Amino acid sequence: MKLTSTSFADGGAIPAEFAFCAPDPKGHATLSKNRNPHLAWSDVPSGTKSFAILCHDPDVPSRGDDVNQEGRVVPASLARVDFFHWVLVDLPADARVVETGEFSSSVTPHGKPGPRAPRGARQGVNDYTGWFASDASMSGDYYGYDGPCPPWNDELPHRYVFTVYALDVATLAVEGAFRGADVREAVKGHVLAQAAITGRYSLNPAVKMGSG
Numbered sequence: 001m002k003l004t005s006t007s008f009a010d011g012g013a014i015p016a017e018f019a020f021c022a023p024d025p026k027g028h029a030t031l032s033k034n035r036n037p038h039l040a041w042s043d044v045p046s047g048t049k050s051f052a053i054l055c056h057d058p059d060v061p062s063r064g065d066d067v068n069q070e071g072r073v074v075p076a077s078l079a080r081v082d083f084f085h086w087v088l089v090d091l092p093a094d095a096r097v098v099e100t101g102e103f104s105s106s107v108t109p110h111g112k113p114g115p116r117a118p119r120g121a122r123q124g125v126n127d128y129t130g131w132f133a134s135d136a137s138m139s140g141d142y143y144g145y146d147g148p149c150p151p152w153n154d155e156l157p158h159r160y161v162f163t164v165y166a167l168d169v170a171t172l173a174v175e176g177a178f179r180g181a182d183v184r185e186a187v188k189g190h191v192l193a194q195a196a197i198t199g200r201y202s203l204n205p206a207v208k209m210g211s212g
Contacts, residue, residue, distance in 0.1 A: 001044060003164050003195035007037030007100060013209045014148060014160060014199035020107060020128075021149035021203060028068070028152035029203050035101040036086070036145040037199075041164050045192040048093050049170040052187060054180055055086035057148065059158040067151045076155040084180030085160065086145040087124030088117065089172040095119065104145040114143025115176070124178040141177055152203040163196040 008014045014037070016022035022032035039053070060083040066072040088103070102118060111129065115122040123144040132138040150158040167190045174182050200209060 001041055001164070001166055001193040001195040003039065003041045003162070003197050005038050005040070005162070005197055005199075008199040010197040010199075012199060014201045018199075019148040019201055020146050023152075023203050023205065025205075029149065031107045032147070034104055034107045034145075034147050036098065036104045036147075037162070038098065038100040039162060039164065039197075040097040041195060042096065043193075044096070044166055047168055048166040048192055050089070050093055050167050050172070051091040051095055052165040052167060052172060052183055053086060053088040053091065053098070053162065054084065054165075054183060055145070055160060055162045056180060057083045057085060057150070057158050057160050059150070059156055061151065061154070066153065068153060072153060074151050074154040074156070080156075082180070083127045085126050085128075085147060086162075087126060087178065087180045087183055088144070089122050089124070089174060089178075089183060090170070091121045092119060093170070104147075107146070109138050110140030111142035112144045112146075114141070115178070117144060122174075124174065124180065124183065127180070129177075143177075148201040150201060150203055154202065154204055155207065157200045157202040157204075157207050157209055160199045160201060161196055162198070163194055165191050166193045168192055 021029040024030040062079040128142040
């Protein structure tokens with residue numbers, strides 16, 4: 001199976017319109033358009049009954065001591081952990097594309113509703129649910145896609161891995177406010193094929209993204 005996107009090149013920079021936050025010279029970061037990127041896949045194996053899509057950032061700081069703190073940096077040497085930005089399952093077997101902005105086109109304080117999603121699919125909660133849990137102005141269940149917003153003082157450009165799974169089941173065995181880790185476990189033994197592309201993003205003006 002092959003996965004491509006017109007929104008960004010594999011290994012290249014993700015434009016700010018697909019991010020939760022964009023760079024802001026006055027306040028480091030500001031809310032962005034938060035549109036889900038375009039994804040298209042081909043060479044789907046026979047027997048596919050549904051698709052699942054995950055987007056995760058494997059470069060999130062394992063400790064938050066220095067995150068977004070004036071006069072400090074998050075060192076590139078710090079251990080990193082996964083942060084899920086999109087958890088989508090039960091996309092129909094005839095699907096071959098997700099259009100730009102189809103599942104997300106703005107930042108929604110307190111989170112977008114779910115788990116029901118377009119085309120009869122379901123979306124789980126992403127990890128902004130935990131990130132904003134103690135923020136009264138933003139707390140809630142963040143279903144669906146919410147894009148990049150890495151620490152503005154991180155020395156490391158973050159990677160965002162979009163993975164599409166072709167599955168041999170029409171309905172994945174997850175319920176309620178399921179999470180990325182739940183989907184990773186539920187797809188075991190049901191993956192006929194999978195494909196991934198990776199984009200990069202940073203809010204730190206000192207980080208050189210290059211051409212990808």
